[in-house]
Amino acid sequence: MFNLFVRTKPEARHYGVAFFAGIMGGLISAFVKSGTEGIMPPRTPDRIAPPIQMIQDMGIDIHNLVYTYSDQVINWGGSLVHILFSIVWAVLYCVAAEIFPKVKLWQGLAFGIGVTILFHGIVLPILNLSPAAWNLPFDELFSELIGTLLWMWTIEVFRRDLRNRLTKKPDPEFL
16 A cells, blocks of 8 residues: 555655755756756746745845846846755655655656646636746746656655765664
């Protein structure tokens, strides 16, 4: 039987390593997600990115959160929100993987699908940062799904590699 809540032995868990792997995987995967969005833009040009809209909704002037690089104006505020989101979810995933091995189903891709449904299907529409999923163009849904799956898989690769390198042990369910 497939039990999502099977737990590992507490003595086999390495929370510090999981936290570190989450930070590193979250940081790098944020760049992976941004790169994916550069190739497959996740929204039509007439819509503002949810992190930018969220910052503006908090009363912060988005034009004050920019820098110039290579003669291009870059909005670091929106990027910072994306990076922090990535790190927080990566740490949660890596810590959860220490306790609940099933969270790593399909090398974390099942978790990524869950995050996509949670945020793009529920949270963003509730916060009026995005239309309801059924009102989104296919291109946006496809971009977000592919980008989120690559983002999540990158986190899992970092999690597994750093955990195994730093502990010299397999994942806790194998001990």
